[in-house]
Amino acid sequence: MDFSLQPDSPEISAFRQEVRAWLAENMKGSEHLRWSGNWSTRENAEEYKFRRALAGKLGAKRWLFPTYPVKYGGAGMSLDHQFVLETEIDKYGLSLGSVFYTLSRLVAPALMKFGTEEQKAEFLPPMMGGELAVWQVLTEPQGGSDVANCQTKAIRDGDDYIVNGQKVLVGHHLPPDFLWTFVCTNPAGKRHENLGWLYIPATLPGITIQHMHLMMGIKNAIFFDNVRVPAKYLVGGENNGWKVANSYLELEHGGGGSVAEHPLFARLIAHCQRTNFDGESLMEDQDVRDVLAEMLIDLDVQRLMGLRNFWHRYVKQPHSYGGPQFLFLQRMVRLRNAERVQKICGYDALNPDDSVHEVADFEYTVRSGPGWLHGGGTLDTDRLIIARRLGLGRPSQEDAPTTV
Amino acid sequence: MDLKLNDDQNMMKKVAADFLKAEAPSHVITDWYQKKIAHLPEIYKKTAGVGWLGMTLPDEFGGGGSSATDCGVVFEELGRGPLPGPFFSCGVLAAQILLDGGSAAQQKAWLPKICDGSAIVIPALSDDPIQFGPKSVATRATKSASGFTLSGTKRYVQDGDAASHFICAARTDSGGVILALVDRQAPGVAVKAVSGFMIGAAEVSFTNVAVGADALIGALDEGWPVVLAALTKALPILCAYQVGACQEIFEMTNEYTRTRVVFGQPIGRFQRVQDHCVDISIHLDGARWITYETLWKLDSGIAATAGAHQSKAVASEAYYQSCHFAHMVFAGAGTDYKHPLMAHSVLAHALYQYLGTPLFHKRAMIDAMYPRKTA
Ligand SMILES: Cc1cc2nc3c(=O)[nH]c(=O)nc-3n(C[C@H](O)[C@H](O)[C@H](O)COP(=O)(O)OP(=O)(O)OC[C@H]3O[C@@H](n4cnc5c(N)ncnc54)[C@H](O)[C@@H]3O)c2cc1C
Numbered sequence: 001m002d003f004s005l006q007p008d009s010p011e012i013s014a015f016r017q018e019v020r021a022w023l024a025e026n027m028k029g030s031e032h033l034r035w036s037g038n039w040s041t042r043e044n045a046e047e048y049k050f051r052r053a054l055a056g057k058l059g060a061k062r063w064l065f066p067t068y069p070v071k072y073g074g075a076g077m078s079l080d081h082q083f084v085l086e087t088e089i090d091k092y093g094l095s096l097g098s099v100f101y102t103l104s105r106l107v108a109p110a111l112m113k114f115g116t117e118e119q120k121a122e123f124l125p126p127m128m129g130g131e132l133a134v135w136q137v138l139t140e141p142q143g144g145s146d147v148a149n150c151q152t153k154a155i156r157d158g159d160d161y162i163v164n165g166q167k168v169l170v171g172h173h174l175p176p177d178f179l180w181t182f183v184c185t186n187p188a189g190k191r192h193e194n195l196g197w198l199y200i201p202a203t204l205p206g207i208t209i210q211h212m213h214l215m216m217g218i219k220n221a222i223f224f225d226n227v228r229v230p231a232k233y234l235v236g237g238e239n240n241g242w243k244v245a246n247s248y249l250e251l252e253h254g255g256g257g258s259v260a261e262h263p264l265f266a267r268l269i270a271h272c273q274r275t276n277f278d279g280e281s282l283m284e285d286q287d288v289r290d291v292l293a294e295m296l297i298d299l300d301v302q303r304l305m306g307l308r309n310f311w312h313r314y315v316k317q318p319h320s321y322g323g324p325q326f327l328f329l330q331r332m333v334r335l336r337n338a339e340r341v342q343k344i345c346g347y348d349a350l351n352p353d354d355s356v357h358e359v360a361d362f363e364y365t366v367r368s369g370p371g372w373l374h375g376g377g378t379l380d381t382d383r384l385i386i387a388r389r390l391g392l393g394r395p396s397q398e399d400a401p402t403t404v
Numbered sequence: 405m406d407l408k409l410n411d412d413q414n415m416m417k418k419v420a421a422d423f424l425k426a427e428a429p430s431h432v433i434t435d436w437y438q439k440k441i442a443h444l445p446e447i448y449k450k451t452a453g454v455g456w457l458g459m460t461l462p463d464e465f466g467g468g469g470s471s472a473t474d475c476g477v478v479f480e481e482l483g484r485g486p487l488p489g490p491f492f493s494c495g496v497l498a499a500q501i502l503l504d505g506g507s508a509a510q511q512k513a514w515l516p517k518i519c520d521g522s523a524i525v526i527p528a529l530s531d532d533p534i535q536f537g538p539k540s541v542a543t544r545a546t547k548s549a550s551g552f553t554l555s556g557t558k559r560y561v562q563d564g565d566a567a568s569h570f571i572c573a574a575r576t577d578s579g580g581v582i583l584a585l586v587d588r589q590a591p592g593v594a595v596k597a598v599s600g601f602m603i604g605a606a607e608v609s610f611t612n613v614a615v616g617a618d619a620l621i622g623a624l625d626e627g628w629p630v631v632l633a634a635l636t637k638a639l640p641i642l643c644a645y646q647v648g649a650c651q652e653i654f655e656m657t658n659e660y661t662r663t664r665v666v667f668g669q670p671i672g673r674f675q676r677v678q679d680h681c682v683d684i685s686i687h688l689d690g691a692r693w694i695t696y697e698t699l700w701k702l703d704s705g706i707a708a709t710a711g712a713h714q715s716k717a718v719a720s721e722a723y724y725q726s727c728h729f730a731h732m733v734f735a736g737a738g739t740d741y742k743h744p745l746m747a748h749s750v751l752a753h754a755l756y757q758y759l760g761t762p763l764f765h766k767r768a769m770i771d772a773m774y775p776r777k778t779a
Contacts, residue, residue, distance in 0.1 A: 143666035144736055169736045213438070215739040215746065277532060278539045287763065335728060346534030347560035347757050350602040367601050370731040370749060371739050378735050380676040 003307075012080050019063075019088045026057055027092055035093050036358040039101035039172035041217030041367075048174065051100040052130075058099060059130025065108060072112070072120055073128030079314055093263065093357045101172045103136040104128075107180045110197070110248035114236035123178075123199060135171040135202075137181040137222060144169065144374075145381050147182065147249075148192055148242060152224060154183035154234075161185070161198060161234065163206075163227040173218035175209065176202045182245065185238050195241030199233045215371035247401040253323045253376055253385070257310025258303075263360040264337070265299055268292070271345065271362075282344065291340045298333045305329060318400040321389035328382035331373050338369025413477045420481030423454065430744050433485045437747035440597075442488045442604035443566035452521030456482075457495035460637070461503060465515035472637065472702040476644035476695065483648025486751050488604065490524055490563035492645060497638040497759075498525040498571055504637075505583065505622035505630030514585070525585070526567035528558045528608050529631060529759075536760030537768075538628040541581050543610055545574035551616040552576075552584060554592075557609040562758045564606030565597045572610060573627055580625020584615045602754035635759065636712040637702055643695040643719035646755060649748055650688040650719075650726045656744060657681055657730045671733070680729040687729075691715075691722035710772040717765035723752040 008016055030050050036042045058064045059073070066082050068074025075081070086096050097105035104127045111123055126132050138144070140151055152165025163183060170179075178199055185196035200207075206227035212219045236244040269292070272282035282288045305326045312319040341362050342349040352363040373379060391397030409417065427447055428436075436444070451457060459475040461467020468474075475496070482491060499518050502511060502525070517523035530540035543556025554574050558564075570586045570593070586593060592613035598605045622630040658681055661672025671677045695718075698711035727749045731738050738745040756762070 139736065143664070146667045149667070213741045215741075215749070277535055339724070342753070342756060343761065343763065344534070346532070346761070347598075347602070347605060347754075348533040350605075350753055350757070351598055351600040363601050366753065370728055373728075373731055374735045374739070379732055380674065383676065 008084075009080075012084060015081055016084045016088065019084055022061070023088055023092065026054060030054075030092075034354060034357050037364065038098045039217065040358070041364065042354065042358060043173050043218070048100065051094070054094075055099040055102075055130030057130075058096075059128060062128070064096065064099065064104075064130050065128040068108070068112070068124070068128060072124035073126075090261075093359075099130065100133070101174070102133045103180070104132065104134050106136060106248060107134050107199075110180075110244055111199075111235060113247065114197075114240075114244050118232070119199075119235060132177040133174065134178045134180055135176040137167045137170045137179045137200075139167060139169045141166060141168050141221075145378060147245060148195065150182050150184045150195055150241075152181070152183050153187055154185050154196060154198055154229070155187075156185070156231065156238075157228075159231050160228045161231055163198065163200070163224040163229055165224050167222045167224075169212065169214075169219045170222060171209070171220045173211065178202060179207075179222065182241060185234075185241070189239060192242040193239050195245070196238055197235045197241050197244050198229055199235055200227070200229050201233075204229065215367050216375075249376070250318075250323050250401045253327050253382075257308065257313055257322075257326070258306035261303065262299055263357065264341075264365060265296065267356065267360040268295075268341065268344065268362075288344050291343050295337055295340050298336060302326075302329055302333050320397065320400050321386045323400060324377075324382045324385040324389070327377065328379060328386065331379055331382070334365075334372055335369040338366045341365050409477060413474060416474060417477050417481055419454065420456075420478045421484075423451075424481060424485050424487060428485055428487055430485075433487065434742060434744050434747050436488055437603060437750055438741040440599065440603055442563065444489060447487070448489050448491075448524075448566075449521045451489075451491060451495075452519065456491065457521055458499045458515060458519035459495070460641075461499055461515055461519060465503075465511060466519035467499075467515065471699075472640060473696070473699040475641050476699045479641050479645040480648035480651070483645035484652040486645070486649050486652075486747060488751075490526060490566045492638070492642045493526050493563040494518060494524045494566075496641050497634060498527055500634035500638045501527060501571055501583065501621060501630060504633045505627075509618075510585070510621065523568050524563075524566050525569045525571060526561060526563050527573075527631075528561045528564065528570045529573045530560075531556055531558050533559050534757075534761070536764050538581050541573045541575050541628075543572060543574040545576045545582050545584065547577065548614060551614065551619060552582065554584065554586065554610040554613040554615060557607060559607050560598060560605040560757070561608045562754065563604050564595055564608045565604075567595070567608075570608060571621060572608075573631065574610075576625055578625060581627040582624060583621040583627035583630060585619045585621060586610070586613060586615055590614070601750060602757075603750050604754060632709075636709045639712040639716045639759065640695055640698040640702060640708070642755075642759070643691065643715040644699065646719040646723040646752075647688070647692045647695050649751070650684070650691055650722050653726045653730045653745065653748055654681075654684045654688050657684060657733050660733060677733055680732045683729045684726045687722035687726050691719040694718045710769045713765040713769035713772060716760065717762040717769065720752075720756050720758075720765075721762045723748070724756050727752045 033047045033050055062075035063085055065074045066077040066085055067079060070076045089096055108127055111120060138147060154161040154163045179202050181198045181200050183196050183198050184194055186194040204227050206225045208223040210221045212221055272288055275282045309319060309322045309326050312322060345362050349362040349366050353361050358364050388398040389400060455468045456478055458467040459470045460472060463469050502514050514523060518525060530536050531542035532540040543554055545552040545554055554572055567588050569588060572584050572586050573581055574584060576582055590613055592611040594609045596607045598607055661677055662670050664671045695715045698708050698715045701708040701711055730745050734745055737743055
């Protein structure tokens, strides 16, 4: 076993220098900006503009999706190159997967695996070029856990699908370009065999988007009223949506893993070092130290599970229950850390601090506990999936879908 | 033994429930919380009319002369809302501080005004964002010719923005704590609402604020024992408010498990969802019985210091955790600020801190029961 990252080969080392120099150059003018999370709950227009432009530039360099084929807008590079890009941009507090608020990182792999040649040629280059904001549009008001019970109907009419229905809890505060939408293509069909994915241009007539104000910022309800979507936008074939969903949702559900370090802990330590009570730094307070110790253990376990899943994904040996296990753990750790941060920082943990990146902000951390219990499933459905993958109480175990 | 409410209490409970239904139905309260409206002057006045401000104060000051339990019963209903406003901070805690520590003249001047709602007196005790207790008082009180000059900033004063007056805890040169009544309009007092994942807190700063010697509540440097004595009587009533909040969360969550159908069945059929509800029930009932036993002790003349601390620890934790478990059940819908759970969620985070965290009160409880040798 070897947990260390290998030293860069000469080629990779040169690439790292190139990326560093490029980022130093292109991150100029951002010094005063403090990034918000995957999507903003701060709604800072200047920050968004900068990030979006940066995504465009990274995309033009083909560095957003470096390992994807050149013809679709990738760079055909190795995983080592991707590592370099991920780790170098991480130093600025950003991640390659969400330079700006788009879920392309999830949608592109699904298109790669299930799209036709024509669809890939049309959809992927602008997505990989960082030009598009794509929303993931799955959840419906009658229940997000039962994804297969999709009531948004897409009925074939000549060269189009006519879409009617409602989605909730999707997107963010700025308008999208495309909606990666789960639909029911055959209302009379059997469960799991009546579904499809439509890649819908968000500007089509009949689409109404309404803000919802959530604990984690703005999400939206989307109403589809007789929206005519060209049939060529159906990805994965008619009534095949469940299969697409399965492999692609595994990515959202933790199967992709993660190599990033969470910036929260370092910030908390810094806060404790410079905050005094009764003449002593919080770092000297035994209660604070006990809480920090527990938090560190949780974060390390979480980091290692992320690392493990990341490794499994790239050696193409999916871990059977690793994805949902990681997701479940993340939810619980967020919830515990929310209270821990409050124990250590008190009321300050409830008061946003815009001078730091959002993901390291204490108030964001506190809200993220209860507020992020449910993105992409719930604690309960995570456990349900883990149980199936383990074959608890069943003679056979369910395999993890291969992630794309 | 008789663990049920008496007829009068049942009546008070119903009056309070009806009041809420008429004046502050759930969707209205939800809207106030989303807009961070923490004080409704008109509603506050009306509650004075019903006799809920200074309920436990003697008649001679305009109070209701009610028992702690009676007051708890009413506050439990208000917590179900959760009705925002300085009902507890002024109507219970400040009133108790003045009753316990105030001079006859101060009692006569202030208690009737608290009871009729014409003065809103808010305790501004801790300066620290985390800690409570005498060490958390950092605002300085420097001796002046006619009294004291106060300087310092209380970063988070619950209901601070509703105040007409403050009871400011400050540290004198000799290291003791005084309590001083300060007019909000006095030169040098500034109040700034704090936004964030909380409600009702404001930053209150005192910049060379002059107070006369007659503004002192209690003896010189003996302010904190007055606070402590008042907290013993007041905290259980705040806890009753939190019990009511947990009760409301419990009921709305249980109801949702019957009406929300996912995978073709009411979600309450899923054992995992049942587990979340069972967890809420344990937090709720734990907080309820610890709180009401303490209220009973107060009414029966039994020492209740440890019980008051215990109640605050248990009830604040129960409220906080009940919200989390309810969030697990309501999932996405419950994180929408239009959902009634969000009002509770925001408030529970603030009350977790208010007047000391659960950790602080657990320690105070055990210290009260088994004093440390090195105290
Ligand atoms: C911050 C945030 C971001 C989100 N972003 C997106 C997005 O970008 N795109 C998108 O499409 N959706 C998004 N969602 C929606 C999210 O995917 C759903 O909230 C989630 O799938 C749960 O669905 P629900 O809220 O409808 O809960 P429900 O499905 O109604 O569940 C209610 C309760 O029943 C339980 N339950 C349901 N089925 C079972 C079962 N079989 N066994 C045990 N318990 C069960 C649940 O665990 C929960 O406790 C987001 C949600 C949040 C909070």
